[in-house]
Amino acid sequence: xxxxxPQALLDYAQSFAGFTLGELCARYKEQVPQQLLxxxxxxxxxxxxxxxxxxxxxxxxxxxxxxxxxxxxxxxxQGRPLESTYVSVVPLMNIQGLRWENxxxxxxxxHVLWIPIxxxxxxPIEDRQVAMPFLxxxxxxxxxxxxQDFEDVLVQVxxxxxxxxxxxxxDILQVRPKAANSKALTDAIGPDGATIKTLPRGFYLxxxxxxxxxxxxxx
DNA sequence: TCGTGATCATAA
DNA sequence: TTATGATCACGA
Numbered sequence: 001x002x003x004x005x006p007q008a009l010l011d012y013a014q015s016f017a018g019f020t021l022g023e024l025c026a027r028y029k030e031q032v033p034q035q036l037l038x039x040x041x042x043x044x045x046x047x048x049x050x051x052x053x054x055x056x057x058x059x060x061x062x063x064x065x066x067x068x069x070x071x072x073x074x075x076x077x078q079g080r081p082l083e084s085t086y087v088s089v090v091p092l093m094n095i096q097g098l099r100w101e102n103x104x105x106x107x108x109x110x111h112v113l114w115i116p117i118x119x120x121x122x123x124p125i126e127d128r129q130v131a132m133p134f135l136x137x138x139x140x141x142x143x144x145x146x147x148q149d150f151e152d153v154l155v156q157v158x159x160x161x162x163x164x165x166x167x168x169x170x171d172i173l174q175v176r177p178k179a180a181n182s183k184a185l186t187d188a189i190g191p192d193g194a195t196i197k198t199l200p201r202g203f204y205l206x207x208x209x210x211x212x213x214x215x216x217x218x219x
Numbered sequence: 220t221c222g223t224g225a226t227c228a229t230a231a
Numbered sequence: 232t233t234a235t236g237a238t239c240a241c242g243a
Contacts, residue, residue: 023225040227041236048236057235074238084222086237121238167223177224178234188232199224200233207222 002052006066006135013051013113013133021117022126024050032126034162043128044072047115059088059104061111068135069108072118075131079214081207082119090175090201092188095158100147105173105203109146112136114213134217142172148172150203160191162198172209178202 003009009105016024021043027033028050033039053062053070062070074082088104116131138146149170156165167176179200189195 036227036238038227040238041229043238044236045229055235057233058225059234062235083238086235089234111243119238174223175223177226180228181226182224184232 003063003066004123006068006113009051009063009066009068009113010135013115014043015140016050016115016130017132019130020126021128021130024130025126034125035175036125037209043074043117043119044070047072061108065112067107068110068111068113070113073114073116073210073214075116075214076120077118079116079131079218081210081214084174084176084207085205085210086178087203087205088174089159089178090153090203091216092157092162092186092198093195095189097156100150103150105146106143109138110143114217116212116214132218136213136217145172153203159190160189160193160196162188162201165201168215170206172206173203175207176204 004013022032025046031045033042036042048062048070052071055062055064059065071085073085076082087108091098112135113133114136115133118129118131148199149172152169153173153175156162156169165175167174169175177199182199184200185197186194186196186200
């Protein structure tokens, strides 16, 4: 399945609206996990599969030829996001010369295909319904805000202050651990400029921001 | 109830 | 190990 344009991809994605994950799994002869505790990325990977995304775990948009990133978004029955949205790893080394304009975060967020899923915890996985997918691009104001959050983080990282940085920083983009567990370590710049070991971090979109995206789209 | 920090699976 | 896909779960 190759999509010629973002609109064609959107049209195809919207053809799945209203179906439950159980119905879609039956159609593709996939097994629905009974719980997501040990399959946390399953919903996103299933949607990638049926929509024909091919980037795998490369640090680039899911549909590189379209410049479109696919994101599932768990929502409650009122359409409110239930979780933050992971965007990308926070670069901690060799960040001299790294700018917003050539960042992975920007490349992914410049064009997103959101696929909301009604996914309150009390709903069995197989009964969770795909809501209406939509394409989203940040306004210039939104991009400025994203850029500001991104640059604020990179300043701290470049100053060797990664350990002082926590999830409270950032109006839209926040930084949180992104690791197998709290003992995972990666290289970063230390306070004195030497290399230190620290917990890998990721950029996440706050739920309040994705809530605004939903409201803009659906009123 | 919500936000932060912790965690789980998998591919390359 | 690092990237992807995320959700879990505890304390305020």
